[in-house]
Amino acid sequence: MAATVAPARIRASRWQVVEYQLYVGRRIWRSMAVVGIFTPLAYVLALGVGLGAVVDGHGNALGVPYIVYVAPAFLTAAALQIASADAAFPIMAGFKWVRTFHGMAATPLTATQICDGQLLWVAIRIFANSAVYLAIMAAFGGTERWWVLLTIPVATLTAIAFAAPVAALAATLENEGNAFNMVFRFIVTPMFLFSGTFYPISQLPQWGQDLAYVSPLWHGTVLARGAAIGHLGALSALGHVAYLLGWLVVGLAVARWRFAVRISK
């Protein structure tokens, strides 16, 4: 009697959230392309080629041209920076300003699916960005071997491992997001400077090295550089991957929880 007809087949999934982002992306692809091309060009030219000429002319002891040494680290750092930005204000907007997540929450989509879909989209974008970055590196002589292709998944993993806790923060903040400035100023930027990006961390004092060990970007940089140049054992590679996966697993769990709390408020 109660009209419980068989529920319509529900095939909603995180991919529908990605599909939505693709539609939004169609509107803003120009700005995404500018970021995706201009950033690598600027870094590879200014620091890889420019600074590289200086370093290589003054007894470079790194074993490879400076651009080959530094470019994989730039690629990984750029991935992490763009991913953190994508996980910050866009997610805050989805809850606070445009409220798209509240719209999604009224459909069969669950908080977990919305969270995962959003981060999946960030990962896809980072993957594509990293591929473009690698192509620009290659065009300026920043690559030496095919293994360098692994920098793309490595950078994506590093980026999303850090973006997941940023997404959790974005889903939690009720104010205008000033905390993001703190994250960028006091975490993201120092990470870039102290993660062995420009030179091996053995050049740092002990406290600097300790900071690097904690930094997911250092682990990503070691992996990316290992792919680009070699000299990285399988076991230590696994260790770095495991550390990044740890960040991802914990970050994703917290992000899902914060999404669920925010949606049900």
Added chain:
Amino acid sequence: MLTFTLVTSPTPRGQVDTLTRNFADTLIQARGLTKTFGKFTAVDGIDFAVPRGEAFGFLGPNGAGKSSTMRMIACVAPITSGSLQILGMDPATQGPAIRGRLGVVPQQDTLDLELTVRENLYIYGRYFGLSRAVLRDRVEELMDFAQLSDRADAKVEPLSGGMKRRLTIARSLINDPEILLLDEPTTGLDPQARHVLWDRLYRLKQQGVTLVLTTHYMDEAEQLCDRLVVMDNGGPPDSEGVAVGGGRIVAEGSPQQLIAEHSTREVAELRFAPGENAAAAEQISSLLDPASERAEVLPDRVLLYVSDGERMLARAHEQGLTPISSLVRRSSLEDVFLRLTGRSLID
């Protein structure tokens, strides 16, 4: 408790529809439904049931727990205690399955302003797992229904408030829902836009969609609702000084029934010179039938809740009272609302 009231006091609109339907077909059933936020009680153990095909309204001032109730029905906010069944299912465990059969028009639009009208509808349909082929036709139909076909490929951002609201309603229908939840659907719209929206909602009702809405517009409630409940804030703080919050049902019935139960047939509004209203009311009070009639003194006028307004006015004149102006009207839902929830401002 309540479904029977439909029989004893049918409403002019939707009466046949509702009566021919099976009464056991209850789509929403709440018992002792409660929502608390810390020590604050937003919804305090309310009972209601909504049968299929009915237009059911929650009326109440701000803070009376209407939106909290709606969010529990929409399966986005968990209930604190009591029980809630929607479409025969439990929101706690079958949220996605229930949401797949609901349409939701939230108080604040959640449209994507960067996308076009068509894209908003299409994407929302995708969240329900609907195929592109199904959506192609449905999106066209809904744009037609919402009178937005000529704006199909326009971005949403510059559309008027009324258009955005119509798009939100169209979007909420993308999954062909059995229950449509509308949280203050016309707040902030101009009169023209409101009437267009009411027309659309009335059509949905005729098609058999169950409507559940909140509003603080009495005309909207009278226009759309077969039956409604009036919610109000709780009383003063309890013995330990803790605010008890709101969220109680203080009355329930069809608009006509509520007027009959909680007000008189007519209201005479007498305006006296400033400062003379209280004295005039005092004098008139002796003319009233104490069992069923009453007078209310406002700063600028006296309201007489009576069965025959013209006669009362004539008798007031006989008493030598000379109001500056007077007006006799039928009692409205607004009189009931103010009677039940008070005139004091709630912020």
